[in-house]
Amino acid sequence: MGAGVLNTYPDLLPVTSATPIITMGEGDTPLVRSNRLGRELGCTELYFKLEGCNPTGSFKDRGMVMAIAKALEEGTKAIMCASTGNTSASAAAFGAYCDIPTFVLIPKGEVAMGKLAQAMIYGAKVIMINGNFDAALGMVREFTQRNDVTLVNSVNPHRIEGQKTAAFEIVDKLGGAPDMLFIPVGNAGNITAYWKGFREYQDLGRSQALPRMMGFQAEGAAPIVRGEPVARPQTIASAIRIGNPATWNGAIEARDGSGGVIDAVSDDEILEAYRLLANKEGIFCEPASAASFAGLMKMHRQGMDLSDKRIVCICTGNGLKDPDLAVSSSGGQTIEVPANIEALEAVTIGSES
Ligand SMILES: *Cc1c(COP(=O)(O)O)cnc(C)c1O
Secondary structure, rough: OOOOOHOHHHHHHHOOOOOOOOOOOOOOOOOEOOOHHHHHHHOOOOEEEHHHOOOOOOOOOOHHHHHHHHHHHHHOOOEEEEEOOOHHHHHHHHHHHHHHEEEEEEEOOOHHHHHHHHHHHHHEEEEEOOHHHHHHHHHHHHHHOOOOEEEOOOOHHHHHHOOOOHHHHHHHHHOOOEHHHHEEOHHHHHHHHOOOOOOOOOOOOOOOOEEEEEEEOOOOHHHHHHHOOOOOOOOHHHHHHHOOOOOOOHHHHHHHOOEEEEEEEEHHHHHHHHHHHHHHOOEEOOOOHHHHHHHHHHHHHHHOOOOOEEEEEEEEEEHHHOHHHHHHHHHOHHHHHOHHHHHHHHHHHHHHO
């Protein structure tokens, strides 16, 4: 109800009497039941968690609010992150909200326009790196060790704490954990956070079971699947174009502790899922987000029985961040007609007969 994650789950977060309770309205995102795609896959109960409904359009806000609150508590002078786009958008927004100078490092030419636009209009100092995300993350780690600036990437443990609240919300809404959770994996902070959240809720007795954690990387950026870093990660899904995930171990623990999988999906599979989510469910997410549903389709194709399963797919970010991709991959052409009713009828009901 717009209360924010710190207000909603203070006892389960590193919130002390000295922690400022800030919020931009993050969290409490919709968990929408599938109307069409679940039926097509023979899945009894399929849900999509719409993390694109967060204030800056991705789940990053959940972790950022916690990281910023702790940074304020510690008297930070400035914050810094490396980003494929969404972390910088979130950091820049909270930096603006809390009046903290914000530096964001982004790999040149690899960030969707909408995300770059966000960081710029929120007023962050945007620094382009002639290198990829992994190189940028290495730089901010070293910089923040040498200087009095707070690192707000997900290697900051407060980010993981905030992000685990999404798992709490799922259990709170469903009355228990799902059987399986499908989630995109990039730097692997989010899958780590969900797994932590589900385990904490089980320890508290708020859920009986744990979900199988089903993580999906993009085929050209699948270091965890391959078992070694990828020097030049390639994928259309820029938010998961990461060759050396910072929380690699967390993803392995989530997989092995839950009997889950970390697998890869191709760009074609990601784009197919991206289009299907939009034109069969009305969900416009970004391509990286569609890796979760692409993973579910892959499991279905491989023969996994989804009947009697309660499944949640995480839609991590909002499709509006990259409208050009939506236009170019929709294949739909627009129609031009003169401004009269006969012409309109000719291209609509007229074309059906
Ligand atoms: C950051 C991000 C991811 C990847 O999350 P990790 O925690 O890096 O694994 C996936 N989708 C979107 C939209 C993101 O912004």
